[in-house]
Amino acid sequence: MSDRLPTQVLVSALLRQVNDAGGFGAVLAKGDPQAGAVLVVAVNRGESRLLERGIGPDGRPGLIDSTPADDLTGYWQRRRARDPDLWVIELDIADSPRLAAEVLGTG
Template structure:
């Protein structure tokens, strides 16, 4: 794990601010650990389809956004994940730039 990584709560706050300032909507569905909680993102596109991305470690050992979209039942998926990991942040982002903002905010820090 990269010790220089910003606290999860700070990344979530920055991401929500960017999303809301752009005219989109971002909200916290479950609050995780402010320092080191995992981050699970639910991205809602213009067609109301949902994708799930999680902050994780990519094959190169660097922080990555990993697509973990289930075949169905996104709500059940994140609720099961949260039940196993009470430190997990669950964030919903609804707007055209959601994936770009997530990548810029989470991967750059």
């Protein structure tokens, strides 16, 4: 058994943190409840970025900016088509990268 919390629990906790901080969070696509990867659409003042867990330049786990040059929605939809276990969540709050890193265990 893994020490890692199920993805469904992490996503729920993240959405609750965002809501408690006065922001808005929504699940755009549900993935595998136990072990799906999470792609975060971080919205702040109309600007959107895609963040996901990965290995940072220092070799430690972190949130990696995966924002494409164009067609952000098309990008995550194509990713989701290839990986049905992928969770896609949108967070509309100023500090979404920090909140996501804390809850997803990368910060």
